[in-house]
Amino acid sequence: MSDRTPSPTQTNGTPPASPGNEKIRQLVYVSQASHGLTSADMADILVEARTRNEVCNISGMLLMNNGQFMQCVEGPSGxxxxxxxxxxxxxxxxxxxxxxxxxxxxxxxxxxxxGFKDLSSNKHFANNDDVMDSAFLSEMSHPSRAVALLSSFAKL
Structure with missing residues (x-):
């Protein structure tokens, strides 16, 4: 990634605690990057996300591998x-x-x-398109597996 890309561990702060007894909604999704997504685009996405998330009390983790995304977001339901x-x-x-x-x-x-990890630059994942293929994703449909995977990469 370019010099504009924030460090994977850079968070620019932490979200405040949820007020009162409000339950926290956690959502995990996968998607595919559009063609032409650059390192500069990713840097912009992360800056925008971290700024918005701080205001909206959102936390989360984003994984990317060869143009595939898996993201967990958590915060107030609305x-x-x-x-x-x-x-x-x-x-x-x-x-x-x-x-x-x-x-x-x-x-x-x-x-x-x-949080952000680009697995594409990791020698164990680079050019490995099946890291987030359909068989893998069917395994991730169990809540504890999807969150556990994202949590394990957050610790790298």
Missing amino acids: AVEELIDGIGRDERHCFMSILLDHFIETRDFDCWLM
Whole structure:
């Protein structure tokens, strides 16, 4: 990635705690990048996401591998709904499919306004298009597996 890309561990702060007893909505989706998505585009996406997420009390993790995305977002239900609606209209990716949408008691990514890992640059994943293929995604449809995968990459 270019010098403009924020570090994978850079979060620009952490989301505030959810007010009162409001449950936290957690949603995981996968999608495919549109052709021509550049490192500069990814840097812009991350800056926009981290800025918006701080204001909207959203946390999450985004994985990318050879133009495939898997993302978890968590926060107040209305904020997550608005975010996902916007992401669904974003022309920088397509073929969005929601794997998980449920409520949780505590955040799994509370230290991340938007964590990011590009697996394409990892020698174990580079040029490995089956990292997020249909067989893999069918395994991720179980809530604990999808979140566990994202959490494991957040720790790298």
